[in-house]
Amino acid sequence: MGERKMLIDGRLTDGSGGRTFDNINPATEQVLGPVADGTAADMHEAIAAARRAFDTTDWSTNHEFRQTCLRQLQAALESEREDLRAELVAEVGCPVLSTYGPQLDAPLREALTWPADMIDTFAWKRTLEPKDAFGMGVFTDREVWKEPIGVVGVIVPWNFPMEIILNKLGPVLAMGNTCVLKPAPDTPWNATRLGRLIAEKTDIPPGVVNIVLASDHLVGEVLTTSPLVDLVAFTGSTATGRRIMAAASKTLKPVFLELGGKSVNLVLDDADLATTIPSAAGVCFHAGQGCAMATRLLVPMSRYDEAVELALMGFKGVTYGDPTDMSNLMGPLVSKRQQQRVLGYIEQGKAEGARLMCGGGVPSHLPVGYYVEPTLFANVDNSMTIAREEIFGPVLVIIGFTDDDDAVRIANDSPYGLSGVITSGDLERAKGIARRIRTGTLGLNGGNWYGADAPFGGYKQSGIGRQCGLEGLEIFTETKTVGWPSA
Ligand code: NAD
Secondary structure (H helix, E strand, O other): OOOOOEEEOOEEEOOOOOOEEEEEOOOOOOEEEEEEOOOHHHHHHHHHHHHHHHHHOOOOOOHHHHHHHHHHHHHHHHHOHHHHHHHHHHHHOOOHHHHOOOOOHHHHHHOOHHHHHHHHHOOOEEEEEEEOOOOOOOOEEEEEEEEEOOEEEEEOOOOOHHHHHHHHHHHHHHOOOEEEEEOOOOOOHHHHHHHHHHHHHOOOOOOOEEEOOOOOHHHHHHHHHOOOOOEEEEEOOHHHHHHHHHHHHHHOOOEEEEOOOOOEEEEOOOOOHHHHHHHHHHHHHHHHOOOOOOOEEEEEHHHHHHHHHHHHHHHHOOOEOOOOOOOOOEOOOOOHHHHHHHHHHHHHHHHOOOEEEEOOOOOOOOOOOOOOOOEEEEOOOOOOHHHHOOOOOOEEEEEEEOOHHHHHHHHHOOOEEOOEEEEOOOHHHHHHHHHHOOOOOOEEOOOOOOOOOOOEOOEEOOEEOOEOHHHHHHOOEEEEEEEEEOO
């Protein structure tokens, strides 16, 4: 049974309303158990606690203590790693295989420890040249100080919940901020477990991390409007990101947004299609519920039919079903709502004239659970809805291009710009194309850019700001410039 209670001001609590909502297993449709259903009043209390902890304790200035706390939290998570793994599979419906990589083990290795280590080397201060700014013979010594931004509202989705939480919490806390975390209602237990571990196994002071669960998304909106919150760090859909940005504008609060994507898997004409194309079926991993997945496969028009056959071969090899089975690449969608949304896109693809090569429905052998078959569309034009909108399901579209310029044009003809993949027989050629694609991350010839030290985020409507890396630390800081008469 997972943890029911939220964390507010250092206390594990059921919240002011005393209500709960159910955590559902998307593979079995069974209720896993209850979780506290927070209210706007709980959110206000949590924000006030975070404000107090920032304004009245030495959390924001005590570097060594913060390092100790982050390492304690890392050890606490490690101590319950296997329970956390099982819980993630149960509430997210993610294949257990994914928990040995991006879903759990990869972030657990470094998402807290890399920022903790960086506290020692981060450029908290830089010295400017002494200057006679107004030419009056008065020289001034000057420094630029980096300081924590204050109270951060952290709002996260359900697809890689622990990965996203840790990659936000690490930098937020390392930089000296306090926060209120609002997890997605679909996947509450990994966050409530984190709250219990913070309360029971770390010296993180009350109010530094608050975790408020709510079945009502609008409880999260309080974070975007409260004058006590200094920045909102959000990962989720572009539609919600837009709404958050609008709400935050009333208090001129900066927003850090990690949003959706419609990334390309671009296979150039000198690539070995036979070894490259089948792996495009990797979009089915975790039922396609990844923002950075390369869901538009761009192939040379001259070899289009061959590419479609190879992609189909890849799709036939996708294993799916029970997410606790190590041999499965994909489990169910996270909810009935997501399943219906994905099926709706598939119908739209058919209606707009794309050619359905495989899948397209609910698998008949999996009547229970929110499953959708691995689905491949050919004869897709980049103007079709299934090529433009983020489906967030196990669906790949194949688009042909005439030459490199055409491929770059199609890749960039998207409101999104989050990630992508390029394969070429010539790495320098792949790099040349990479420079022309307006997107925040790119994997070249099978390479992987991911890591706590690697900035991740989007161009265009895929977001504002970067998570992880130096940029992901700086985003949680303010800049103060000071000057005094030179000696
Ligand atoms: P969502 O936007 O519906 O919800 C995300 C979070 O925002 C949830 O916690 C939700 O409760 C909260 N929320 C909803 N409305 C809100 C409001 N008005 N004010 C404040 N908070 C609000 O997204 P989702 O369906 O949970 O997740 C899927 C989306 O997340 C996809 O579009 C995916 O691309 C995106 N995503 C992006 C990244 C990235 O790093 N770019 C990573 C993972 C997921």
